Amino acid sequence: MIIVGLTGGIGSGKTTVANMFEELQIPVYIADNEAKLLMNRSKVIRRKLIALFGDEAYILKELNKPFIASKIFSNKAYLEKMNAIVHPKVASHFKRWFKKQTSPYIIKEAAIIFEQNKDSQYDYIITVIANKEERINRVLKRDNTSRKKIEAILKNQLSDKEKIKRSDFVIINNNLEETKNQVLKLHKKLLRLHN
Structure with a gap:
């Protein structure tokens, strides 16, 4: 079974993309959610x-x-x-x-795969990117936070350019329909890679 890492900076839309894979019957493990559950x-x-x-x-x-x-x-x-x-x-x-799990591949969504040098734990890595303004607006809508705090988080994270360099696949998530098409194409490719 193929282990596919799914990563991206804050507000890039990792969870949205993960949900799209789930809709295709692919098991998804969201590391942040599990971490929060375990912390409680x-x-x-x-x-x-x-x-x-x-x-x-x-x-x-x-x-x-x-x-x-x-x-x-x-x-x-x-x-x-x-x-x-x-x-x-x-x-x-x-x-x-x-x-x-029994499917041909699984997705493990984790925000800091590269920052923690965990790339070797995955067969393939997908990085989700979106333009900076879009990302900031998403996080402002989602979290009770300030623009200043989001920018501090962005500074702490590896740049998209660096993540792209180290990834096998990139999904550009600025438009939901286009993102869905990219996920579908990638899903078919991963199934082929499995076979």
């Missing part, structure tokens, strides 16, 4: 995050996302330490999930 469910992760960030890390046993976000975006060391706690758990969860 796992007692081990909770204990370690409280040790790292203090008691404010959780409110009524739920992850205090705004507090954590403010910590990790102003301090890269915090982000790295948090990733070192959460990512191994997500990786073993993914392995268990993967063993249950």
